[in-house]
Amino acid sequence: MADAAVPASDLLPPRFADWFAKRGWSPRAHQLGMIDRARAGRDALLIAPTGGGKTLAGFLPSLIEISERPPANAPTGLHTLYISPLKALAVDVERNLNAPILQMSLPVVAESRTGDTGISRRQRQRVKPPDILLTTPEQLALLCAWEGARAYFESLRCVVLDEIHTLHSSKRGDLLALDLARLQQLAPNMRRVGLSATVDDPEVIKRWMAGPAGPESIDLVRGPGGAEPVVDVLLSEGRVPWAGHTAQHAMAEVYEVIKKSRTALVFVNTRFQAEFAFQELWRLNEDSLPIALHHGSLAAEQRRRVEAAMARGELRAVVCTSTLDLGIDWGDVDLVIQLASPKGASRMVQRIGRANHRLDEPSQAIFVPANRFEMLECQAAREAIAEHKLDGDPPRIGALDVLAQHVMGCACSEPFDMVELYDEVTSAGPYRGLSWEDFEQVVDFVSTGGYALKTYDRFRRIVRGPDGKWRVRNLETAQRHRLNVGAIVSPAVLSVRIAARGGRGGRKIGEVEEGMLEMLEPGETFVFAGQVWELAGVTNLDVLVRPANDKDPKMPSWGGSKFALSTYLAQRVRQLMYDQDHWQVLPTDVREWLEAQRDRSVIPAEEEMLLETFPRGKRHFMVCYPFDGRLAHTTLAMLLTRRLERAGVGPLGFVCNDYALAVWALKPMDELDFDELFAQDMLGDDLEDWLNESFMMKRSFKGCAIIAGLIERRFPGAEQKTGRQITFSTDLIYDVLRRHQPDHLLLRCAREDAATGLIDVARLGGLLARIRGKIRHAALDHLSPFSVPILLEIGKERSPGHAGEMILAEAEEDLIAEALS
């Protein structure tokens, strides 16, 4: 590693050393480290806290190199390209970067270029590029699709990727990785530099940002790190609830901890939890401590105000969701509180890193479990963090619709040779595993639409010339492609609105993720924001509902966390549960709960999945505990219900949380063949049938069709009918394509998107493989202690109001008495 291997005096030219000295600063080790890595011609990933001179560290090597360039007669061209995930950040950095340039009178021109940049400036930038260009991934894609991209980027020496952890794991990241591969082709000497404030798993980011030489070519440079974090679990002896997500029982303790700390970040997993915790803390706030709230549903202006107050050190606590991520100076945070379960060790380490501001002291974190299963989870996470065991997310596989857009962009820029482009594309992290066959299919799609019926050969968008190279058919086609560049697709969150007259949406009552909606048909009922609603329909981005009096809603609640327990953490929870000696770390009431489960039902072995069946009221229940997260459980429950329907037991409904799922039916299920019921082939036809009919697939298809360029978002002169535009229906295209060419590339893309993003098929596949032959069935006379939390979710009151809590408390007492009777 590079830190201070070379003395500062050798790395910093006098002009720069003077500048530091004049400000009474001395260059930090990681800033020198970045210069040293640049001198060595290495790629670098810098992980340093915000406010630690991270951006300057990213630019220092370029500033030095540019100012040391000998005077040239010809224009020198673009030297450094800076990519930011946000337009606003690019503009902000332009301002911050120009301060030292001016103060040192460096011969360096640094300019931003975003969608908001004026035409004349953009044109000038194309003719006479600045030394440093600050822009976004979308603008880069556009620049790469211009004729003359090769000449424009040929002088490029360095690309800086800011806030890289937000760029990499998405379709946007796929596109950016492809454009990096292109840039490397145009400018072989280009170095790659990544900047990140968060302490995520650096290996994942290295794999993504690496060029042809692979992740080994990237040196990790760390900013000042802290001591080992100190992580505690709040035991709330004697008061850990059976169920729920609010951690209301622990609020007074949380408040006391906030009072003792300087500034605390209180992380929660959902907006609902954030609102609730904020209200509860203010109810207890006798000292009127400045406690603020920050989550994604708040107006941007309000969030900015909170961030500014935080930066000025005026706040004692901020209750926040994962939205508090980007480019924010954290002020003097000395404590991180995680309300409700952390869901993953890496994620938690990242959050604890927020309290790392004072470098010499260990960061402090407290987990506050909201229920008994979460108590197990928090203990497991605490131990994983202490052992430096991270979750190891699987690397992302690049999407083919994005690749199609990129291939078209390449052709718009200059003719390409298919083999050369394949080599280039497979040097990009997400596409390293791309097969030649898939690549061929993508090129065929770009050219003719990729149809088995070869009638479009004469309409090819890209054509192969006598030199064997592919080029865009004509200028107009290239122009239209450039109008539609980008990989940001519509949000996956829908507004829930009360249906008004005329089928329109009225008052908004909240937001849900699209995946949850998939489980309901119009006319069915569910609980949301403390009330029972009937689904009226879905229009565009609105879910229309109307109040219902159904006492028995099909989907008892939407809520809890959208994050699944990491596979690794789930495994640790199962271990902890099975290992009775380990129960010592748990508070008495949780221990007693486990003992009651052992005595009345079964504690499954580590590799087993417990499945309980029991009658209750006039119904028969099946409850199982895979610990694979709500999304995978909900998909499983959907598929199980179809199978139980066929088995003739008359399933009536289901409920899922992060740990378990429960299905209830008219007839007993004790005699079913559970290995058969949970057989992996349910991911075949059953899944396919369900998915193909779902509007979720149609929505995924639309997104893929837009990104891949089948449907153009922006097109001069859209079709008109009697003075009114008829929107082109991708649903019609989906239906026709599905019937006539079900294996078409875009249907495959849509299926993959739906399977990864919305229903977590990969996780479910792992679950089914894991439990094969390992289902431990317990046929019980009545419900078990473990089943109480999931049964409490049926008809659960989710409003933060106290009436709701009382109803919940009453229901809980009844159930517990029954479980322990």
Place this chain on the structure above:
Amino acid sequence: MTTAAPALAAPAAAHVYDFANSPCGALRTRVAAAEVMLRPSGGMWLEVSRTLVVADLHLEKGSAYAARGQMLPPYDTRETLDRLEAEVAALSPATVVLLGDTFHDRRSEDRLPGDDAERLRALATGLRLIWVIGNHDADGPQRLPGDAVDELELEGLIFRHEPQAGPQPGEVAGHLHPAAKVRASKGSVRRRCFVTDAERAILPAFGAYAGGLNVRDKAFAGLFARPPMAGALGRGRVHAVGWRSLGPD
């Protein structure tokens, strides 16, 4: 046929439409003096003259887009002909009337794949095929069989592509691609539909890629003497829907 109260034209009172569901899923109703069946396929069936009428096939719409660089799947003609063949097989019509915009544009016939042209020829054997001319296909068929006409009179009805302004008793037209946004207690759905006030009727588009225009759009204003009824295409059934149940998009 169950018959509702006869239609006494009292302008102020709501009109009571005369319709019934037929076992085949069609909606049996009256347009002017003729009895017609509105089929779930989107076609109209005239039993007396054994005539099938379909509007706005827009064949080769996919390739029309492809020619401009948007590679929509080329299966729309195939899909539309599948539907048409199924109707012909089910009804054995003596006459098939294509009510205009059968082709998406004037060059569609040139782009029509050979086997699809063959299917159209086969379809035309043993029956009378009539091409009513539309605005997209003003030239009529060049090499395909059938008679091209501007209008056609049959069973006291007049068939033309584009509905004429003002009340037109007995007119059956296409062109507008009517679609209904139906509101009910269970939510709302948007479907292609027939629309009729018992005096005239407008057919839904039959083509696979033909979109729909909401019947509440102003393009429909002034065409009907009274609030019309929609025949919304459901799965294997046409649903009669009153004007008040129809919403805007």
